[in-house]
Amino acid sequence: MGAGRGITLAIFDAHCDVLMKMFIDPDISFLDSEKLHITKRGLLDEGGKVQCFAIYIPEKVHPDMRFQAALAMVDIFHEKILSEPEMKFIKTKADMESLKETEIGAILTLEGCDCIGNDLLKLKTLLHLGVSSVGLTWNHANLLADGALETRGAGLTDFGAEVVTLLNEKAVWCDVSHLSEAGFWDTIKRADFPIASHSNAYSLCSNPRNLKDSQIKALLQKNGVIGVTFVPQFLSNGYSASIKDILMHIDHICSLGGERQIGLGSDFDGIDHMVENLTAYKDYHVLVNELNRLYSSEFVNGLLFGNFARHFPVKKDSF
Numbered sequence: 001m002g003a004g005r006g007i008t009l010a011i012f013d014a015h016c017d018v019l020m021k022m023f024i025d026p027d028i029s030f031l032d033s034e035k036l037h038i039t040k041r042g043l044l045d046e047g048g049k050v051q052c053f054a055i056y057i058p059e060k061v062h063p064d065m066r067f068q069a070a071l072a073m074v075d076i077f078h079e080k081i082l083s084e085p086e087m088k089f090i091k092t093k094a095d096m097e098s099l100k101e102t103e104i105g106a107i108l109t110l111e112g113c114d115c116i117g118n119d120l121l122k123l124k125t126l127l128h129l130g131v132s133s134v135g136l137t138w139n140h141a142n143l144l145a146d147g148a149l150e151t152r153g154a155g156l157t158d159f160g161a162e163v164v165t166l167l168n169e170k171a172v173w174c175d176v177s178h179l180s181e182a183g184f185w186d187t188i189k190r191a192d193f194p195i196a197s198h199s200n201a202y203s204l205c206s207n208p209r210n211l212k213d214s215q216i217k218a219l220l221q222k223n224g225v226i227g228v229t230f231v232p233q234f235l236s237n238g239y240s241a242s243i244k245d246i247l248m249h250i251d252h253i254c255s256l257g258g259e260r261q262i263g264l265g266s267d268f269d270g271i272d273h274m275v276e277n278l279t280a281y282k283d284y285h286v287l288v289n290e291l292n293r294l295y296s297s298e299f300v301n302g303l304l305f306g307n308f309a310r311h312f313p314v315k316k317d318s319f
Helices: 018-025 040-046 064-083 093-097 120-128 158-169 183-189 211-221 243-257 281-294 298-311
Strands: 011-013 048-055 088-089 104-111 131-135 173-175 192-197 225-228 262-264
Touching: 011 281, 011 298, 018 064, 018 192, 040 048, 040 104, 040 281, 048 064, 048 131, 048 298, 064 104, 064 120, 088 173, 093 211, 104 173, 120 131, 120 158, 158 183, 183 211, 183 243, 192 211, 211 225, 225 243, 225 298, 243 281, 262 298, 281 298
Parallel strands: 011 048, 048 104, 088 104, 104 131, 131 173, 173 192, 192 225, 225 262
Antiparallel strands: none
């Protein structure tokens, strides 16, 4: 470890867009590419223990090709992420609990269901391929619900409710980040395993992607976890953000009862503008050192790893 890094602690990061970047640029190496915020080298150096890799289909991909693009990202995940010796595919809680000291777990997630259209078989296929968390929308409307930036602000469609039922049956996380407010409330009533992988507190930063206090409380009451994200425009109403802003959102969510249901979802590789002194995974120690200075070791360990890990659902079958 380099000077000033402090104690290395296990980190569970609930959201990144590495697969999207590698889909757009096939020449990127996961090992140590300077084009990535998260690399295998960064994970090893900073104590990365479990990393969620999102399948996010860029809007410029034609709707008819989005499911093919999702499959291409699954292939990238296997061929370029899991092919690294230290990386282990996490599909079950037992997989996570059996990680060796030298291994890093990789979880496959879906950010937005645009790629499935109205075809439940396509979603079932992605679940068969190991997707363990499903976000129903990105920022705009699809055939399941409206996203956070859709001005209509509608809730779940009948098909969206059908998808939530499937996720319940298969014990898969249902990710409410990016949903419209009405979509959130429709989902939180139905979802057995809700999380917000990368959302912050609306009362501190009035971005429509953030959750209001009533939403955070409802998520906590459903035994969900919220991942504080490093997106500056979700941290601060100004243009820039600092580590202090992250700590303020952590404190606020804890004040609502989230001490054991809060984690981190960086959104690295999905953002161009970064928090000051937290520009990539290699800087995680800056945040960790500040957390260790301010909070108990029990709380820090839960925030960094234990809370998301503990809430990872136990699959109900081999699906």
